[in-house]
Each structure stands twice: as C-alpha cells, then as structure tokens.
Amino acid sequence: MxxxxxxxxxxxxxxxxxxPTSAEVLSLVERCKHDDQAALRDLYGRFQRQVAAQLSYxxxxxxxxxxxxxxxxxxxRSIRRFEGRxxxxxxxYRVAVHVAMRHRRKAGKARAEVQVFDSPDPxxxxxxxxxxxxxxxxLTRAEALLEKLAPKKRAVLVLHDMRGMDASRxxxxxxxxxxxxxxxxxxxxxxxxxxxxxxPALAEYFPPxxxxxx
Amino acid sequence: MTRPVHLDEAxxxxxxxxxxAETAPEHLAGCALCKASVARARSRRALLGALPEVxxxxxxxxxxxxxxxxxxxxxxxxxxxxxxLGLAVAAAALAVFVRTPAVEPEAxxxxxxxxxxxxxxxxxxxxxxxPQFVQGEVELQRADGSWxxxxxxxxxxxxxxxxxxxxxxxxxxxxxxxxxVEPNSSIELRRLRMGQTHxxxxxxxxxxxxxxxxxxxxxxxxxGPRWVRVVxxxxxxxxxxxxxxxxxxxxxxxxxxxxxxxxxxxxxGPGELEIPDGADLGLLAARPLGPEQVGPLSxxxxxxxxxGQTPPxxxxxxxxxxxxxxxxxxxxxxxxxLSGKLPLGPHRVRSRxxxxxxxxxxxxxxxxxxxxxxxxxPAAVRRAAPVPDGSGRLATEITALIAxxxxxxxxxxxxWLKRNPTxxxxxxxxxRLSDDRxxxxxxVVPAAGAAPxxxxxxxxxxxxxxxxxxxPGVPSELEVPFxxxxxxxxxxxx
Numbered sequence: 001m002x003x004x005x006x007x008x009x010x011x012x013x014x015x016x017x018x019x020p021t022s023a024e025v026l027s028l029v030e031r032c033k034h035d036d037q038a039a040l041r042d043l044y045g046r047f048q049r050q051v052a053a054q055l056s057y058x059x060x061x062x063x064x065x066x067x068x069x070x071x072x073x074x075x076x077r078s079i080r081r082f083e084g085r086x087x088x089x090x091x092x093y094r095v096a097v098h099v100a101m102r103h104r105r106k107a108g109k110a111r112a113e114v115q116v117f118d119s120p121d122p123x124x125x126x127x128x129x130x131x132x133x134x135x136x137x138x139l140t141r142a143e144a145l146l147e148k149l150a151p152k153k154r155a156v157l158v159l160h161d162m163r164g165m166d167a168s169r170x171x172x173x174x175x176x177x178x179x180x181x182x183x184x185x186x187x188x189x190x191x192x193x194x195x196x197x198x199x200p201a202l203a204e205y206f207p208p209x210x211x212x213x214x
Numbered sequence: 215m216t217r218p219v220h221l222d223e224a225x226x227x228x229x230x231x232x233x234x235a236e237t238a239p240e241h242l243a244g245c246a247l248c249k250a251s252v253a254r255a256r257s258r259r260a261l262l263g264a265l266p267e268v269x270x271x272x273x274x275x276x277x278x279x280x281x282x283x284x285x286x287x288x289x290x291x292x293x294x295x296x297x298x299l300g301l302a303v304a305a306a307a308l309a310v311f312v313r314t315p316a317v318e319p320e321a322x323x324x325x326x327x328x329x330x331x332x333x334x335x336x337x338x339x340x341x342x343x344x345p346q347f348v349q350g351e352v353e354l355q356r357a358d359g360s361w362x363x364x365x366x367x368x369x370x371x372x373x374x375x376x377x378x379x380x381x382x383x384x385x386x387x388x389x390x391x392x393x394x395v396e397p398n399s400s401i402e403l404r405r406l407r408m409g410q411t412h413x414x415x416x417x418x419x420x421x422x423x424x425x426x427x428x429x430x431x432x433x434x435x436x437x438g439p440r441w442v443r444v445v446x447x448x449x450x451x452x453x454x455x456x457x458x459x460x461x462x463x464x465x466x467x468x469x470x471x472x473x474x475x476x477x478x479x480x481x482x483g484p485g486e487l488e489i490p491d492g493a494d495l496g497l498l499a500a501r502p503l504g505p506e507q508v509g510p511l512s513x514x515x516x517x518x519x520x521x522g523q524t525p526p527x528x529x530x531x532x533x534x535x536x537x538x539x540x541x542x543x544x545x546x547x548x549x550x551x552l553s554g555k556l557p558l559g560p561h562r563v564r565s566r567x568x569x570x571x572x573x574x575x576x577x578x579x580x581x582x583x584x585x586x587x588x589x590x591x592p593a594a595v596r597r598a599a600p601v602p603d604g605s606g607r608l609a610t611e612i613t614a615l616i617a618x619x620x621x622x623x624x625x626x627x628x629x630w631l632k633r634n635p636t637x638x639x640x641x642x643x644x645x646r647l648s649d650d651r652x653x654x655x656x657x658v659v660p661a662a663g664a665a666p667x668x669x670x671x672x673x674x675x676x677x678x679x680x681x682x683x684x685x686p687g688v689p690s691e692l693e694v695p696f697x698x699x700x701x702x703x704x705x706x707x708x
Contacts (some may be wrong), residue, residue: 044278044282049275056269057470068274102371139266161259162265181628183268198676200633202257206258
C-alpha cells in the first residue's frame with residue numbers, strides 16, 4: 001500500500017532526507033554538545049527549512065513558525081542524548097513529530113487563506129474527471145479540516161497518508177506501538193471523511209454511508 | 215440469511231489507490247456501502263496528496279533565529295565621555311568622567327564633539343524625495359493652495375506641504391535615508407537639496423531614519439520653537455590588553471571585524487559594549503540592521519523605508535473594503551486605501567474587518583502594471599439578540615463561546631449563499647444540551663421572513679458548532695439567534 005501511495009506522486013516532502021549523516025554533520029553535532037554557539041547557529045541554518053517542511057500539516061499553518069522554534073529549543077536542550085545510533089536527520093524528525101503532537105494551538109490565531117491573485121487554478125491544469133475536485137478552495141478546506149483533528153490523529157494521518165510512512169516507522173517516530181498507530185489512523189481517516197462530508201465545498205466527493213458491518 | 219462481508223480497511227485503501235479492476239472483489243460491484251467507502255477514501259487520498267508544500271517566509275526563519283540566539287541586552291549602567299576625542303578615533307585609556315543616568319549632567323564647558331556645519335553652500339542642487347508607501351488619507355497641497363490626494367508615483371520636491379489624516383506616508387530621500395509622516399500630521403519640506411534636508415513639522419509626528427551622514431550633510435526637523443538636528447555620532451573606543459570596549463554617547467556605531475564588513479554589532483547611544491578578543495561577533499549581533507530596516511521608535515510600528523531597493527519595483531494598491539485595516543508584509547497596520555512600491559514577488563496582505571481577519575498572498579509580476587487588490591468583504595454573521603437566559607454573566611460567556619465559531623458559521627453561510635443568493639435573515643439555533651452542557655442536538659429554525667437553510671447548510675452549521683460545551687448554569691434548551699446578511703464580495707484583481 002505504501003509503495004502504491006508513493007506512486008501517486010505525492011507533492012509532500014519526503015519523509016526523511018536522503019542524505020545520511022555526514023561526518024561534517026556529526027562533527028557539528030559534537031560541537032553543539034559542548035554548547036558551541038556558532039555550531040548551534042550553524043545547525044539551525046542547515047536544518048531550518050527541512051524541519052519547517054516536516055512540520056507543515058503536522059501543525060496548523062499559522063503555528064509552524066512557533067513550532068519550528070520549539071523544535072530547535074528541544075534539539076538544543078537534548079542534543080547530548082543523540083548517540084548516533086540513527087541518522088541525525090531521523091532523530092531531528094522524531095523531535096519535530098513529538099513537538100507537533102504536543103503542540104497546542106495559540107488562542108487568537110485566525111487564519112483564512114484567500115488567494116486573490118490570478119494564477120491558474122490547479123483544477124484547470126489537471127487532467128481527468130477526479131481532478132476537478134482539486135480546486136484551490138477545496139484544498140484550502142482540506143487543510144482546514146486537517147487542523148480540526150486532534151494532534152496525534154493528525155500526525156498519524158499526515159505521516160501515513162501524505163508522507164508514505166508505514167505504521168511501524170510511525171510507531172517508532174511517535175514512541176507508540178503499531179496497534180495504536182493503526183487505530184489512530186483508522187479514526188483519523190473516518191473523522192476526516194466525516195468532516196469533509198459535512199463541508200459544503202467537499203460534500204459531493206464524500207458520499208455519506210454507515211460504517212459497514214463486518 | 216448470512217450478512218454480506220464488506221470490504222475491510224486494507225482492501226478499501228487498496229481500491230482507493232487504484233488497484234486493477236480485475237482484482238476488485240466481486241462484492242464491490244454490488245455493494246453501495248463499500249463503493250461509497252472506496253469513493254471517500256479515494257477523495258481523501260487525492261485531497262491530501264494534492265496539498266502543496268507549506269513554506270515559511272524568510273522573515274519567519276530570521277525571527278526564529280533571533281529568538282533562539284538573542285544575546286542578553288548590553289548593560290546601560292553608565293557612559294563615558296572622552297573629551298579629547300573627535301569622531302572615529304581609537305585611543306588608549308583616557309581621562310574620563312563617569313556619571314550615572316540618575317544624575318543630571320553638568321553643563322559641558324565646551325562642545326565635546328565638533329558640530330556639523332549648519333548649511334551646505336547655497337548652490338547645493340535641488341533634490342527630490344520619493345514616496346514609497348501611502349496608507350489611508352494623505353494629501354499634498356497643490357500650487358493653487360488646494361489639497362488633493364498624494365500620488366505615489368510623483369516625487370516630492372522642495373516646498374511640498376503634506377498632511378495626513380488617519381494615514382501615513384513613508385518617503386525615501388536616498389538609499390539609507392528617509393522619514394515617515396505619522397497620522398494626523400502636517401509637514402513641509404522646507405529645504406530639500408543634495409545633502410540638506412529641513413522639514414518643518416507644524417503638527418503631529420515624523421519618524422526619521424538616517425544612515426551615516428556625510429561631511430557637510432545636514433538633516434533637521436523644525437518643530438515649533440525647537441530644532442532637532444542630526445549632529446553625527448560621538449563615541450569612544452578603548453583598546454584594553456584583551457578586549458575592546460566601545461562607548462557611545464549618542465547616535466549609533468557599528469562594530470565589525472574589518473573595515474568593509476557589512477555585518478556587525480550595532481551599539482546605540484548612550485551605551486557601551488565590551489568585546490573580548492577572539493569572541494565571535496556573530497554571537498553578539500542580534501541582527502545587523504541594514505539601511506533598509508528601521509527600528510521602532512517609542513513603540514510605534516516599524517515601517518521599512520525602501521532604501522536600497524533596486525528595480526524592478528511594482529505598485530500594490532489595496533482599495534477595498536472601506537473600513538478595513540490592512541497590513542502588508544511586516545509593515546504596520548493602517549487603514550485602506552493603501553498603496554506602496556514593493557519588489558516583485560509574493561507579499562502577504564492581511565486585513566481585518568468586522569472582526570474577521572483574512573490572509574491574502576498577492577504576487578507582483580514584472581510588466582503587470584499596478585496591482586489593485588480588492589479584498590473580499592466577508593458576509594456578516596452576528597448574534598441577533600441577547601441570549602435569553604436571565605443572567606448577564608452567562609450571556610457574556612455564551613456570546614464569547616459562540617463568537618469563536620463565527621468564522622465557521624460564516625463559511626457555511628457563504629456557501630449557502632452561492633447555492634441560494636437570497637439566503638438572508640435571522641436563524642435561531644436551538645440547542646439541546648446534556649447534563650454536562652455538551653450539545654446533544656441542534657435545530658436551525660428560520661425566523662419570520664428568513665430563508666430556510668438547505669440540508670447542506672444545516673449539516674455545515676451543525677459541524678460549525680460541534681464540540682461546543684456550554685458553561686454550567688446554561689439551561690438544557692437554549693436558543694441563540696443569528697443574523698445572516700450577504701457581504702460585498704470582490705471579483706478579484708483588476
């Protein structure tokens with residue numbers, strides 16, 4: 001199933017960066033462990049974009065900046081615990097996922113994306129009847145519905161259905177077990193589909209139906 | 215009769231991902247429930263797979279970096295004056311006197327720094343000033359004495375008189391130098407020549423930002439009986455055995471690693487900074503301020519003066535909706551209309567109106583001409599009447615609770631409007647609540663004269679208020695009326 005998902009050509013960033021931990025990064029990490037401020041700054045500079053991309057959709061869009069800062073605060077605080085058993089980027093991703101799962105939305109942050117400029121609507125460029133669903137408004141609504149999910153459910157849905165991570169890898173990332181991941185994924189998918197079915201922009205693509213009795 | 219065995223989760227996902235038709239279970243062909251499950255899963259996959267990557271604005275990365283690495287503020291506990299110093303002279307230990315900020319200074323027996331010459335030769339050529347950003351109501355006095363709106367494209371010349379109502383004007387004199395005329399101000403460009411600027415401020419405020427002044431250059435603001443002049447910067451540099459200390463009396467200096475380095479630590483007077491040899495200046499700099507950045511003055515929102523911007527620039531105008539307050543990128547909030555010269559590329563425009571905040575991205579393109587953006591005015595959704603529960607405090611709490619869902623209700627209403635352009639009026643939301651005040655059911659009933667919501671709108675309204683939990687004391691049956699009224703929705707950029 002995961003290979004099939006990848007073949008859909010997801011636009012999401014790859015779950016893990018391709019580059020394994022280089023000697024240069026390891027050396028940088030060692031310096032960071034000794035509170036070398038310049039090294040910490042260098043570390044931030046190297047990985048800021050990657051972490052921001054990983055956080056996207058794991059936290060609401062308006063919270064990505066705050067979450068990015070929380071990730072690096074956590075990284076700087078716990079970098080001494082990195083022992084090199086996994087790639088540094090993997091460890092970093094794990095920190096990002098944990099921060100995302102416990103991130104609480106700040107009160108008062110409103111966000112409504114309204115694209116006013118006249119660039120072509122994705123649906124116009126797409127081929128096939130199914131792609132007429134992918135208008136900008138519907139994608140905006142899909143993002144809004146993702147934000148309604150509880151953080152742990154959202155994380156599992158994003159990591160699995162958007163980033164192609166399998167359940168065992170997600171379990172490792174989130175510090176839980178495969179059964180919990182599968183259960184969360186089941187409920188996350190159901191909840192997303194229910195929300196979409198009640199959304200006027202998306203309802204026609206999410207026909208109602210009782211849960212099938214098995 | 216045996217129950218049909220429906221598809222399990224894994225098979226639904228496999229079908230949703232486009233498994234070959236010939237491998238589809240026979241059951242699927244005849245089961246509407248499973249077909250619906252597959253359709254939902256397919257739509258979910260397609261939507262989630264099509265969500266674009268979210269990227270942060272560059273400014274956001276810099277903000278995070280600043281927050282992570284901000285140095286502690288330099289102590290401002292004393293400042294030293296070196297009487298023997300002129301400008302920009304490094305010295306060994308000097309005879310100085312020390313005073314604390316609480317002590318009133320004695321009158322200096324002589325000027326401690328050479329004064330900048332009052333005026334350049336009278337034949338200094340005329341200069342012009344370029345408006346960069348106009349927000350709200352800003353007027354320019356015409357030759358006949360009448361007032362008219364200031365045009366962004368026209369440079370200002372000597373003698374220009376400007377007044378702002380609830381508006382603001384940013385003007386660039388040259389890269390690195392400019393001023394912002396604050397709201398409710400009246401100002402005249404008394405002298406505008408190469409290297410000489412004299413503003414006469416009749417009322418209100420002007421915020422000035424200048425880079426280093428060249429020799430012979432002057433900048434002054436005449437405000438009533440007072441003159442405020444830029445006189446340069448006075449500072450002392452001391453080379454100790456293992457460190458350098460910089461004390462600034464007034465103005466700002468930059469401390470860098472070499473003569474030509476653009477990055478460095480800024481020290482503002484009065485203040486001091488001690489830097490041990492071998493220390494990394496990068497650790498001390500919060501962020502070096504380039505000429506394009508100005509800092510807040512007395513808590514005013516910072517306006518960036520577009521100094522040093524190289525073409526191409528384009529003009530962005532935001533003209534609707536009236537009554538909105540708008541922010542472009544990191545500039546301060548201000549009223550509509552707004553227009554400014556900005557570099558090509560994406561810019562964030564945020565607007566607030568009727569308690570609703572809208573984020574918009576506009577893209578200025580080369581050769582596209584001025585881009586006029588009409589921000590949509592949202593439909594009005596508001597609670598139509600006091601909540602009838604007999605308790606003022608409860609009514610306030612309920613109002614606050616429901617106000618948090620206004621945006622979602624508005625979304626439902628705007629879609630209902632698309633299906634039924636006559637949808638308007640008061641709808642009563644009749645809640646039934648459980649013992650712990652969660653919503654167990656909701657009826658949406660139109661008041662007299664109001665259009666009844668269709669099924670899609672009802673489901674959307676129910677979704678919009680889902681999860682609300684009312685405070686204790688609220689009756690188990692609660693009616694909250696909402697008034698829905700269409701707004702004026704813009705058609706898009708001209």
